[in-house]
Amino acid sequence: MDLEFNDTKQGNLDNDKKENTINVEEINNNYAQLKQKIANAEKKFAKLKEEANKLRKPYYKYQYIYASVQEKGNEEQIKTAQSKVNEIKEKIEKIKYAANKQKEIIIQSKNAIEKSIEMIKNDPQMGKEIDEALLKRYDRQANKLTQEKAELVSKKAGVLIFKDMLSNHPSVGNNLRGVLSSITEINELESKMQENEYIENGVTKYKDYSVKITLNMQYTDEKIRLDKNLNLLYDYCNKNNIGKEEVNSYINMIGENGIGIVEETGEIDLEYTLNKSINSLDEKMNKYDERISNYMMLKAKKENELGYKLEKQTENKINNDENKTENKINNNENNTKKENDINTENSLEDETENIATYSPIKWWQFGKRFKNWWMGRKQPKLSASNISQEITEEPKENEESKENEEIKEVEKTQENPQTSKQNSQTLSDNFRYQIVREAMNRKQNEDYEYVNNANQNKEEKEEER
Amino acid sequence: MDENMLNISDEQLKNLSAEELVDLKVDLEELIDKIDDLIDDCDEIINS
Known part of the structure; x- marks a missing residue:
């Protein structure tokens, strides 16, 4: 009987263990599942962002066409351009609507989590744990955002280098224009090629085969043109220690924010395009600054509440x-x-x-x-007359020997009037000569005193006689 | 896009630890920032 009892008890214990393990598993799964959901949501939003950015170029292009066609073109052209602009605008609005809706749901989820946190905080020990966890997490976020911002800073520096190169070497501008226009053309050709294709029974087929051949030829020509301009750009940038990968990242970034076109010529307006990229980067960096300072503030608040500072x-x-x-x-x-x-x-x-x-x-x-x-x-370039740096860098010597040296230099320059003219040109030189003048005056006064004393002694001696 | 993709219920939050809750909260805040960036990008394109 006891054995049976024991068996059942053991059986019950085993069941309890199983239930506990299931609970622990459930708990672990819960957290893991939620983390996975958030990761999936992040990926989906990244894709949406990519889609929206892809629509940027065609939207700007058709806006430009619409604007130019309004002045010169006929009604039909105006209608087609307008419908294209509206079509793309609608797609972007849809993305924005979906993002806003999902944001509302996420805010609700966040509020639910904050509610749970507040309930836990009723226990002071748990409250301290929560504050410590928040402190560490705010610190990590601030560091993460700082690193991400630094990427933008280096991108901006790259665009500024491009801008500088363009002003010094106009041929670089032509190469860059060629690259940007080729990329735009290639993207358009790719989308036309996709529209011309369809899949039947796992085989790719073409709506119009002649269109396929034409598009392929245009694509090949454009690729050759792109490679030629890119290679020239790489060569020039390589001389300035800018690698291929950096060049590619700058080109992608420049293209992302839209390319400006000169209305009269239809050429790419590089200055407008680069300035747009710089402005967009500045706006992004400002956002990062806001968020970083927000997290730093929250971190400081928690440090204050906890009474200690986190090691940086x-x-x-x-x-x-x-x-x-x-x-x-x-x-x-x-x-x-x-x-x-x-x-x-x-x-x-x-x-x-x-x-x-x-x-x-x-x-x-x-x-x-x-x-x-x-x-x-x-900074101003060093010249022969700018000697102030040498004076400041000289080691400390005896004052007398220093004065003597300066006096000798003055005497040398007096012999050579040209150098004295050069030397008197800069403020630092004027200052230098002030020091020398004072030294000379001092010496003159000393000589004067010596002579005076000598004369006085002479007179005294004569009187004694 | 799945509309109820990221709807977190109170049930799911029941047995989570302090660190886990904090972790999820900050992750959601980061996600909200990214959505704001996306909305700003859309506005920038439309209004340019």
């Missing part, structure tokens, strides 16, 4: 890396200035080559590298 491990790491490469770049720049002739120009190629010797540079440091180069270009 990842932030410090990023800052240290940035500082190290910045120091290297600055040291390198100082060395190049000392090595170069005073009158030679600081060319972009020299500087980028020198910076490149300190590779590998992290992707988020590209923006700072560009900024250093840009500031270096704007």
Whole structure:
């Protein structure tokens, strides 16, 4: 009987265990399922964003056509252009509507989670755990957004480099125009080719075979043109230490925000296009700034509530890396200035080559590298008359010997009037000569006193006699 | 798109730990930001 009893008890225990394991599994599954749902939602929204961005180019194109056709074209052309614009606008509105609807549902879910959190917080120990978890998570979000923003900063730096290259080398502008127009043409041809195809019993067939051949030929020609312009662009950028991948990412980004067209000529307006990309990047960076400062604020609030500060491990790491490469770049720049002739120009190629010797540079440091180069270009060049730096860098010596040296230099320049003219041109030189003048005056006064004393002694001696 | 894709019920949240709840909350906040970006992009295209 006992055995039976024991058996049943053991059986009950086993059942309980099974139930518990099921519960634990359910709990684990619940969290895992919800995480998976959120990940799936993120992917779907990323796709929607891609779709919306793909509609951008044709929308701008048909808007341009509609605008130009209104002045010159007939009613039929105006109608077709208008219907195309409206068709694309409708698709974009649908995407926006779907996004808004889903956002409402997600906000409801978020509110449900916040309710659960508030209920848990009634227990002070659990409340502390929640606050600690929030603190860590806010810190991670701030770091993540900072890194994402740094990508945008380096992209903007890339676009600015392109802009600068265009102003210095017009042929680069032609290459870039060629690339952008080829990409637009190829995208259009691809969509026309897709419209001409259909699948029957697993076999691709064509509505009009002659159209297929024409489109294929146009596609091949356009690809050749694209490759030619791209290779020329790669070659030029390579000389400026900009790799192929970077060039491709900048081109994609420039194309994303729409391409401006000069109305009179129909040519791509590069300045307008690049400025649009820069403005769009600025807006995105402003959004990131808002979100980062929001998370930093929430983090500070939690630190205040908990009474301690979270260790800034990842932030410090990023800052240290940035500082190290910045120091290297600055040291390198100082060395190049000392090595170069005073009158030679600081060319972009020299500087980028020198910076490149300190590779590998992290992707988020590209923006700072560009900024250093840009500031270096704007600084006045060293010339023979700009000697103030030498004065500031001299080690401390005896005052007398210093004054004597300066007096000797003044005497030398007085012998050579041309150099004195050059030397008097800059403020630093005027200052230098002020120091020298004061030293000379001091010496003159000392001599005067010496002579005076000597005369006085003489007079005293004569009186004694 | 599946309309009720991300509808989280109270039942699903019952037995989650503090960290898990916080994790999900911040993930949803991030997702809301991305949706806002998408809506802004759509507005930018239409209004340009």
